[in-house]
Amino acid sequence: MIGNVIVGQSGGPTAVINSSLAGVYKTAKDKGVKKVYGMLNGIQGLLEERYIELEQELKSQVEVELLKRTPSSYLGSCRYKLPDAKDNSEVYDKIFQVLKKLEVEYFFYIGGNDSMDTIMKLSKYAASIGSNIRFMGVPKTIDNDLEATDHTPGYGSAAKYIAGTTKELIRDSLVYDQKNLTIIEIMGRNVGWLTGAAALSKGDDCEGPDMIFLPELAFDMDDFMLKLEQLQKVKKSVVIAISEGIHLADGRYVCELVDRTKYTDNFGHTLLSGSGNYLANKVSTEFGCKARAIELNTIQRSASHLASLVDINEAFLVGGAAVSAAIAGETGKMIILKRISTSPYQCITDVYDINKIANLEKKIPAGWIGEDGISVTNEFLDYARPLIQGELTPYMVDGLPRHLVYSKKKQ
Structure with a gap:
């Protein structure tokens, strides 16, 4: 039996962030992980020891599929900035105490730039204290500003x-x-x-x-x-x-x-x-x-009613790839998407050093902005168009999309 997993979501929501959560959960269970914990409101919630066992919430494949079609952050999010360990080691001691209590061996954080900063700091602290917990970032942001990856789910x-x-x-x-x-x-x-x-x-x-x-x-x-x-x-x-x-x-x-x-x-x-x-x-x-x-x-x-099928599938893919990479021994990394072809469109996953991603901002290449300064070029359109293809029809109830919602009343 593989050690326990914990996963959290951070920063702004997207239409497909929960598909990454589903990817982490399903892959972890398929690989024999005993328990998959979900942080409520990210690292901030973990510091307050607020978490759930996802096995108690996702009891069937239907619920996993519904989660993939549910927008926003199922576990709740936060915008909590971890202090530097040298300035406030007590925060890190608290986090690692909770992880030890839960017998967590694999930590996954779904988010953007600020979330990757969290993974970077936690993986460095783990190395400094000799912890064997593996920390992996799962990319997410509608802004598409994460370095190294061709694009970001969302x-x-x-x-x-x-x-x-x-x-x-x-x-x-x-x-x-x-x-x-x-x-x-x-x-x-x-x-x-x-x-x-x-x-x-x-x-x-x-x-x-x-x-x-x-x-x-x-x-x-x-x-x-x-x-x-x-x-x-x-x-x-x-x-x-x-x-x-x-x-x-x-x-x-x-x-x-x-x-x-x-x-x-x-x-x-x-x-x-x-x-x-x-x-x-x-x-x-x-x-x-x-x-x-x-x-x-x-x-x-x-806006999950107009979500891209390519986006939903890739969000699920990077969640699963993070689990596979961590179990294979990777830590202090983020999963990236590598485009190997635009026509036909093909992307694969890889791992990348979190230290070369966190706190950096990827801008549109100058050559993709029109010479008039008020347009984008065909290169930009060729890059973006494959990412909006396809639809995954929501489950409709009474004429409206059905969402999977975690209720605190269950506690």
Whole structure:
């Protein structure tokens, strides 16, 4: 019998993060693991000794399949930043005491950049005290900003939702015979992978967004207003996609031009919201035309009704690959996806040193941004399009998707 497993979820949710959880659970059980524990609210919950036995919740293959179709974080999440061990070893002592109590030999954390920082710190501490517990990162983030991996589970489904929603908003904007501007503000912080996905809406039945503004390039307010003025001379309906993280040449986010209280989370991330409204109000005031901002914000993170089948399958795959790698002896690593072919699309898994991933940020290659600075190239589209393919129909009950929900009342 193989030693016990514990798994947690951290950071923002996605439409497929629970498919990775299902992959960890099913692979661990298939390999003979006795118990699979789930941390409630990630590492923060573990410090408070809040966890469950997943065997008590996932009692059949039907429930595992339902979990794969359930968005957001089944176990709950957190944004808890582990301190450096040299500054606060008590926190690490507490974590390893709980893991010893549960007879855990394999630790898996599903998350993005900040979560990989947690895996890096825990694996280093384990080595320093001679612990044989193996720590593995399972990639997850709609932002697609993790280094080393071709892409991250969660991105494909969010990109599919953004492209579909952009297409629908463009149709909506064409209804009235009058000048109008629609600005779609899309998440992604300092990288434009999600905003670039709006370009996937272009096709025989849709011309796509007129301009795309990415955070990889500095945002020039005067140039923006000039380009828009010229565009409105030739077409009445204009649709623009902007990243929430667009910033001026001096480094200030456009959303910071709004007079409001600045908020940062435990990792020092600034709350980015309001750039679209700021620009829409400016355009409306200076040009006298109807302008509105649609802020997608968190809405694409849990849109499982439009999830990508490729994304769901790959999320499950990386969860299972993490278990296989840990049992084979790997630790202090993250599972990555390696693209071996785009047409036909093929990806395989591999392991990568967590120290070369944690706290780094993968941006869109400069060559994938159009020379005009307001579009993406065919290379970007060829990269992203395979990731949005296919659908996994939700289980429908009373006309709505059915979700698997952990209830604290069971405790």
